[in-house]
Amino acid sequence: MVSAAPVGMVAVLARNWWAVALRGAFAILFGILSFAWPEITVLVLVTLFAAWALIDGILLLMAAWRRAELGGRWWPLVLEGLVGIAVAAVTLLWPDITALALLYVIGAWAILTGIIEIVAAVAMRRVIDNELWLGLAGLASIGFGLIVWIFPGAGAVGIV
Numbered sequence: 001m002v003s004a005a006p007v008g009m010v011a012v013l014a015r016n017w018w019a020v021a022l023r024g025a026f027a028i029l030f031g032i033l034s035f036a037w038p039e040i041t042v043l044v045l046v047t048l049f050a051a052w053a054l055i056d057g058i059l060l061l062m063a064a065w066r067r068a069e070l071g072g073r074w075w076p077l078v079l080e081g082l083v084g085i086a087v088a089a090v091t092l093l094w095p096d097i098t099a100l101a102l103l104y105v106i107g108a109w110a111i112l113t114g115i116i117e118i119v120a121a122v123a124m125r126r127v128i129d130n131e132l133w134l135g136l137a138g139l140a141s142i143g144f145g146l147i148v149w150i151f152p153g154a155g156a157v158g159i160v
Contacts, residue, residue: 015066019059026052043095046102050091053109057084076120083112103155107148114141 030052034045060081068074087109091102117138121131128134148155 019063023056023059026055046091046095049102049106050088053084053091054088057081057086057088060084073123076116076123080113080116083109083116100152103148103152107145107155110141110145110148114138114143114145117141 030048033048037044058081060077064074064077064081067077087105090105094101115138118135121135121138124134125131
C-alpha cells in the first residue's frame with residue numbers, strides 16, 4: 001500500500017514506466033548478446049557495455065528531469081545517471097582497455113549504483129511499498145562489484 005506519496009512522484013513513475021522498462025530491456029539485450037556470442041572480442045563487449053551504460057545514464061537523467069519538474073527528489077537519479085554516462089565515456093575513450101580494466105570499471109559502477117539504490121530505498125520507504133527489494137538490489141549490486149574486484153578471474157567468466 002502506498003502511503004502519503006507525493007502526487008507528483010506517483011505521477012512521474014506512472015507516466016515514465018516505459019523508461020524503466022527500456023532500461024531493463026537494454027540490460028537484458030546486453031546479457032543475451034554476451035551469452036549468445038561468448039567468443040566475441042573484448043572490443044565488441046566494451047562497445048556493447050558502453051552503449052548500454054550511456055543509454056541507461058541518459059534515461060536516468062530524463063527521469064530526474066521529470067521528477068524535478070514536479071518537485072520530487074531528483075538528485076539520486078541524476079547522480080546514478082551521471083555515473084552511467086561517465087562509465088560509458090571512459091569505456092569509449094579507451095576502447096583498447098584490457099578485460100581486467102573493464103572488470104574494475106564494471107565493479108566500480110556496480111558498487112556506486114548499489115549505494116545509490118540503497119539510499120533511494122531508504123529515502124522512499126514512506127512513499128513506496130516493498131522498498132526492501134530496491135535496497136536488496138542495491139546490496140546485491142555492491143556484492144557483485146566487490147566480488148569482481150576481489151576475484152577478477154571469476155568476475156570475467158561471470159560477466160562474459
